[in-house]
Amino acid sequence: MARTEKKKDVVIVGLGWTGSILGMELAQDGLEIVALERGHDQNTVPNFQYPNMIDELKYGVRLGMMQKPHNSTVTIRRDVNETALPYRSLGSFLPGIGVGGAGTHWNGLNWRPQLSEYRLRSHVEERWGAGIIPEDMHLQDYPVTYDELEPFFDRFEHVAGISGMAGNVKGKIIEGGNPFEAPRSREYPMPAMPTTWDGAKFAEAAKAAGCHPFPSPGGIASQAYVNEYGMQMGPCNHCGFCERYGCYNYSKSSPQTAILDALKRKPNFEYRTEADVLRVEMAADGKTATGVTYYDYKTGEEVFQPADLVILAAYQLHNVHLMLLSGIGKPYDPATGEGTTGRSYAYQMNGGYTLFFKDEHFNPFIGTGANGMSIDDFGMDNIDFGREGFIGGAYWRSGQTNGQPIRSMSLPKGSPSWGAGWKEAVGEWYGHSMSIGSHGSHMSYRGNFLDLDPTYKDPLGRPLMRMTFNWNPNDIRMTQFMKSKMEPIAQSMNPTSMQEGFKKEGAMYDVRPYQTTHNVGGSVMGADPKTSAVNRYLQAWDKHNIFVLGAGAFPQNTQYNPTGMVGGLAYWAAHAIRTDYLRNPRPLV
Amino acid sequence: MRDVPGLPSRRTFLKASAASAAIAGIAAVPAKAEQKPEPVALTEYKPDCLKPSEWAFVMAAVARLIPSDGEGPGAIEARVPVFIDKQLAGDYGRAADWYMQGPHDAAASPLRGWQTPLNPLQIYQKAIPFFDEWCKTTHGKIFAELDAETQDKALTSLQKDEMKIAPELREFFTILLANTKEGYFADPMYGGNHGMEAWKYIGFPGARGSYKEWVLKHNKPYPLGPVSISGERA
Numbered sequence: 001m002a003r004t005e006k007k008k009d010v011v012i013v014g015l016g017w018t019g020s021i022l023g024m025e026l027a028q029d030g031l032e033i034v035a036l037e038r039g040h041d042q043n044t045v046p047n048f049q050y051p052n053m054i055d056e057l058k059y060g061v062r063l064g065m066m067q068k069p070h071n072s073t074v075t076i077r078r079d080v081n082e083t084a085l086p087y088r089s090l091g092s093f094l095p096g097i098g099v100g101g102a103g104t105h106w107n108g109l110n111w112r113p114q115l116s117e118y119r120l121r122s123h124v125e126e127r128w129g130a131g132i133i134p135e136d137m138h139l140q141d142y143p144v145t146y147d148e149l150e151p152f153f154d155r156f157e158h159v160a161g162i163s164g165m166a167g168n169v170k171g172k173i174i175e176g177g178n179p180f181e182a183p184r185s186r187e188y189p190m191p192a193m194p195t196t197w198d199g200a201k202f203a204e205a206a207k208a209a210g211c212h213p214f215p216s217p218g219g220i221a222s223q224a225y226v227n228e229y230g231m232q233m234g235p236c237n238h239c240g241f242c243e244r245y246g247c248y249n250y251s252k253s254s255p256q257t258a259i260l261d262a263l264k265r266k267p268n269f270e271y272r273t274e275a276d277v278l279r280v281e282m283a284a285d286g287k288t289a290t291g292v293t294y295y296d297y298k299t300g301e302e303v304f305q306p307a308d309l310v311i312l313a314a315y316q317l318h319n320v321h322l323m324l325l326s327g328i329g330k331p332y333d334p335a336t337g338e339g340t341t342g343r344s345y346a347y348q349m350n351g352g353y354t355l356f357f358k359d360e361h362f363n364p365f366i367g368t369g370a371n372g373m374s375i376d377d378f379g380m381d382n383i384d385f386g387r388e389g390f391i392g393g394a395y396w397r398s399g400q401t402n403g404q405p406i407r408s409m410s411l412p413k414g415s416p417s418w419g420a421g422w423k424e425a426v427g428e429w430y431g432h433s434m435s436i437g438s439h440g441s442h443m444s445y446r447g448n449f450l451d452l453d454p455t456y457k458d459p460l461g462r463p464l465m466r467m468t469f470n471w472n473p474n475d476i477r478m479t480q481f482m483k484s485k486m487e488p489i490a491q492s493m494n495p496t497s498m499q500e501g502f503k504k505e506g507a508m509y510d511v512r513p514y515q516t517t518h519n520v521g522g523s524v525m526g527a528d529p530k531t532s533a534v535n536r537y538l539q540a541w542d543k544h545n546i547f548v549l550g551a552g553a554f555p556q557n558t559q560y561n562p563t564g565m566v567g568g569l570a571y572w573a574a575h576a577i578r579t580d581y582l583r584n585p586r587p588l589v
Numbered sequence: 590m591r592d593v594p595g596l597p598s599r600r601t602f603l604k605a606s607a608a609s610a611a612i613a614g615i616a617a618v619p620a621k622a623e624q625k626p627e628p629v630a631l632t633e634y635k636p637d638c639l640k641p642s643e644w645a646f647v648m649a650a651v652a653r654l655i656p657s658d659g660e661g662p663g664a665i666e667a668r669v670p671v672f673i674d675k676q677l678a679g680d681y682g683r684a685a686d687w688y689m690q691g692p693h694d695a696a697a698s699p700l701r702g703w704q705t706p707l708n709p710l711q712i713y714q715k716a717i718p719f720f721d722e723w724c725k726t727t728h729g730k731i732f733a734e735l736d737a738e739t740q741d742k743a744l745t746s747l748q749k750d751e752m753k754i755a756p757e758l759r760e761f762f763t764i765l766l767a768n769t770k771e772g773y774f775a776d777p778m779y780g781g782n783h784g785m786e787a788w789k790y791i792g793f794p795g796a797r798g799s800y801k802e803w804v805l806k807h808n809k810p811y812p813l814g815p816v817s818i819s820g821e822r823a
């Protein structure tokens with residue numbers, strides 16, 4: 001039984017970070033908007049309240065805030081010759097569900113990519129020549145410059161409420177900030193957060209080695225803050241239940257703390273929860289969408305929601321899935337290299353050292369999702385790709401996020417995994433270790449892509465999306481380079497012992513341990529419709545009233561956490577829609 | 590943060606929160622946990638889902654995975670078997686959140702994650718008799734009846750998969766060990782970590798969740814003991 005709802009000007013699919021931003025921006029123009037969110041409604045009160053939120057088993061281990069693979073997941077294979085198998089229980093990445101999306105339970109680390117990253121192919125070709133680009137690498141420029149994006153990064157940072165220490169304001173380098181960041185037009189909205197002991201120790205060692213430590217920028221309020229929508233944040237308690245949890249204290253930047261209560265007051269905005277969008281519907285001429293069809297879990301029926309403008313804001317994976325299910329763009333075919341939907345899926349290449357100090361007290365339970373000190377001395381802008389033999393870079397950070405004992409129990413190598421020896425080791429070592437992480441870029445390749453699985457379906461009958469992904473030698477060389485640079489700095493801190501965790505040559509993608517929820521690509525933005533799915537305004541090349549938000553737009557992954565860029569691009573696209581598209585709906589390029 | 594109309598005020602919120610002691614900087618008063626009735630002895634406990642032979646195995650196995658001797662509680666004092674029984678009887682045991690549709694390829698590389706058609710409860714139910722049978726053939730008795738030293742040997746064999754367990758049951762040791770540690774360190778409301786003894790042992794303050802004043806007290810041990818979600822203190 002299908003029901004048809006009253007037509008709206010705009011339908012937004014997904015009410016996480018990007019859906020909330022587009023809802024708020026487009027609502028200012030008086031448009032009638034409906035946002036459809038497949039998950040439940042949730043807000044700081046009652047859903048994230050103290051003390052029930054501070055529950056490691058329920059949220060940290062059993063992943064209470066994440067999407068349930070039972071209802072929605074992907075299949076994964078490492079290459080085209082393997083049979084893809086379902087990602088049955090969550091491990092490597094943790095997509096969110098419910099109002100606020102992954103924006104409720106993220107860490108809050110917030111970055112703008114470095115200058116070279118917006119024009120990476122040009123940067124490489126100009127400095128070293130196209131010859132250093134591996135044959136199977138899809139290296140592409142963004143179709144938009146940093147200068148064009150700067151006001152929108154700034155906007156997102158001021159809406160979200162980011163704490164940090166600027167290192168480059170309009171070209172002026174500021175001591176104590178990140179001297180390698182792209183120049184910003186003004187300071188962060190809030191001063192940087194104080195760091196715990198691990199970050200302070202790392203900063204001292206890094207400085208002694210000639211590096212330039214600065215406080216990690218994050219969506220964690222260091223003081224009281226009110227943003228342009230009148231939304232308020234209060235100073236963070238360093239509660240140590242940040243990543244994977246909703247903030248009980250109105251301190252973590254999220255759609256709830258930064259946008260949603262203001263948006264819900266707009267009479268022209270409406271949202272419906274438990275509304276799982278099945279596909280985007282197309283007009284007979286195939287050039288535009290007519291709306292979306294969703295499954296209403298509350299009534300158990302399919303509903304058609306007509307709309308003039310369709311915004312896909314369902315997270316990178318689900319946006320690409322909906323594009324494949326709805327025939328938006330041509331699916332990518334790795335054999336011919338043709339097609340762009342699903343092309344250039346990429347991820348993040350991380351590694352690090354854990355250091356043990358027998359006589360020092362780190363109090364690891366004191367932490368925030370974005371705690372600590374970082375360096376960018378080994379970022380993309382600073383690396384001689386020709387000499388080092390890879391394309392990429394990383395930022396490093398030391399800052400504990402939590403001391404939750406089920407998940408965060410580092411023990412020195414050789415400690416038994418159970419028995420009397422294990423018990424002794426947890427008593428001896430809990431609270432006496434710290435880590436330094438390298439958070440690295442990941443390029444996109446011919447063989448890493450997304451398409452529809454031929455075998456497995458979800459309970460609503462949609463074929464699961466299939467992810468074909470494996471690590472690539474270029475990115476392994478990058479992470480091994482980071483290891484070689486990090487080892488002497490870690491060593492200089494004189495730990496009782498230390499151990500490394502960097503991927504080595506031949507490493508295969510392991511879906512079990514958590515890595516990051518920084519899935520990117522698949523709906524890449526670009527200047528050429530042959531190698532990108534959306535244009536420079538995130539508008540689908542072949543259907544002009546569909547805009548695709550999120551990290552799917554990244555041609556390859558940057559060395560940073562994605563949301564600063566995702567938020568900046570959301571404001572950039574909203575601006576183009578408001579100032580240009582609405583006046584005269586058409587392909588903007 | 591200002592009080593928001595219609596929401597509990599910040600002050601009542603702080604008063605209600607067990608973390609208020611840390612916020613107000615009050616010195617650690619070794620407040621005794623509210624007098625709660627002692628829970629039923631493990632030997633008297635009526636499991637929600639484990640059969641007597643399975644319960645006997647879990648009791649014996651966790652006692653070796655986290656033994657009682659030495660400093661800190663063992664899994665038995667922490668009541669880990671109760672935790673495991675309750676978890677297996679609930680959504681986790683049934684894999685309620687997981688994608689369990691076939692076809693299954695249980696023998697796929699472990700790197701590809703959970704691929705068995707069985708849920709965690711079914712794995713316990715099928716692997717325990719298999720392992721007990723192996724213990725009998727190899728060591729003369731079922732696991733629970735072996736002496737501690739032989740039990741440790743048998744668990745090591747299980748961890749190394751020396752008995753070549755069926756691929757569908759391959760995750761058995763991994764989940765048994767993970768569930769044991771979960772029960773040791775999870776909030777006491779889930780049945781384990783009795784009296785928050787495991788938190789006290791390692792120095793984790795539990796659900797205090799408020800450390801603004803301590804961030805810059807670098808390299809100084811934190812003085813307050815744990816609180817639990819239901820407000821127990823230790």
Ligand SMILES: Cc1cc2nc3c(=O)[nH]c(=O)nc-3n(C[C@H](O)[C@H](O)[C@H](O)COP(=O)(O)OP(=O)(O)OC[C@H]3O[C@@H](n4cnc5c(N)ncnc54)[C@H](O)[C@@H]3O)c2cc1C
Nearest residue numbers: 014016017018038101102103107108109277314561562563
């Ligand atoms: C544990 C964790 C830590 C992270 N830490 C960081 C960090 O420190 N820094 C950083 O930059 N990024 C971080 N991220 C990533 C960050 O959360 C995302 O980049 C960001 O939330 C993306 O915004 P989005 O709007 O694209 O998706 P989301 O915020 O996830 O919102 C998408 C919404 O769409 C809904 N949806 C999906 N499919 C459908 C459908 N078919 N119909 C209706 N609704 C649908 C989902 O339920 C969800 O609510 C982290 C993520 C996780 C999980």
Ligand code: SF4
Nearest residue numbers: 236237239242247252
């Ligand atoms: S660490 Fe701070 S921002 Fe994060 S959840 Fe706790 S109080 Fe909120």
